[in-house]
Amino acid sequence: METNVVINTFVKETGGSVASQLEACTRCGMCAEACHFYQATGNPEYAPVWKIELLKRAYEQRFTLIGKMKLALGIDKRITDEEISHFSQIVYEACTMCNKCSMVCPMGIQIGPLIHEVRAGFSDAGIVPADLMAAVNKQVEEGSPLGVTDDVYESRMEWVADEWEVDLPMDVKGADTLVVFSSIEVMKFPENIAAIAKILNTAGEKWTLSTHAREVVNFGFYEGNAERTKMFLKRVFDGAVELGVKKIVVTECGHAYDALRWTSYNLMDVPAGIEITHIVGLIGEYLKAGRIKLKEGALDGNGTITFHDACKIQRKGGHIKEPRTVLNLLAPHDFKEMSPNREEAICCGGGGGVIAIKEADPIRYAAFGLKIDQMKKVGAKTVVMSCSNCRLQFVDCVQHFNLDVKVAGLSQLVADSLVEE
Ligand code: SF4
Ligand code: SF4
Structure with missing residues (x-):
């Protein structure tokens, strides 16, 4: 029953744009290395292209001759309830909708939004993690x-x-x-x-x-x-x-x-x-x-300070320069970039609702391992960000891994360093 609801939603959502993107996928696998969950675990089920597999199969089986032939010849099978519930776990627990995968796809496929369509199917069928x-x-x-x-x-x-x-x-x-x-x-x-x-x-x-x-x-x-x-x-x-x-x-x-x-x-x-x-x-x-002024160099002398780019604010929203303007003013000597950064930054691992799902904790912590490596390489004593969901993930992981890193919100640093006139 659930399977029918999911597939009907997939079919309903499969307009020309979704269909053309599904058709365009060459299965090159380049998106895998872009995903922090795949990078951290090597689990092929966490490859972005695999997260849209059910959408692709539903589309093929319903709309393409080859898909219908594969079904008739027994090369492909109808999607089962077990597969649906397994994939629900993957797309909610191991995807933060960060959309970094789309940046590396040579076919320009918007994988994050397609995974959102997969979540839509699961939502309609009521197969969403309880938390x-x-x-x-x-x-x-x-x-x-x-x-x-x-x-x-x-x-x-x-x-x-x-x-x-x-x-x-x-x-x-x-x-x-x-x-x-x-x-x-x-x-x-x-x-x-x-x-x-x-x-x-x-x-x-x-x-x-x-x-x-x-x-x-x-x-x-x-x-x-x-x-x-x-x-x-x-x-x-x-x-x-x-x-x-x-x-x-x-x-x-x-x-x-x-x-x-x-x-x-x-x-x-x-x-x-x-x-x-x-x-x-x-x-x-x-x-x-000039409506606000900051105390230049106010944060220098407290060890290296770095910035974590949030997927939706920096990568998607384009607010990449502003935090750097602030941090270069406040810590001209101690502000250092992690790598990769800006629109290519690695997600914190807690977005997309992942941090709200208790069962996702092991993979969430595993993904944060990439951020730990990045912070260690730059010798960060303070990590700054402009998203409270990222901050929640950093605060929790700093405690979980017992890291010697201070976590700060960008607005907080700005407010603390305002020149009062
Ligand atoms: S990078 Fe793009 S084309 Fe290659 S497997 Fe991933 S989605 Fe398909
Ligand atoms: S949107 Fe982000 S978390 Fe989801 S599959 Fe793509 S890279 Fe991985």
């Missing part, structure tokens, strides 16, 4: 996967405002900019909220938070479920329209940025006239315009 689904349901029911209800949000914001003595404007109609935090920041990294508020206040931004649009994380997107992705996006857009803002700033969350900035336009009517940007882009603009 991930629990977080999705929590976001449906409470508005947040980490339990940030209206009351929790209000009390956390009041506490941040008191603790860091920072002004946090709430539900200000007519503000220019709506800032939407992720519940990871609200619950695990509240210092990020204070830091971002300090930057915006110093820059003189007319900004606001919203009690309605209070969660930017989108677990429907991780799940691969279009309806729930839309539901969570709509909450943010409705809050923005209600307050009449011109801009939405996504804070330190990569997948949320992808969902709001790009995926939304393919799923729904996005309200016109609202710019969507990332806090890293805004910091870059403020620096360029």
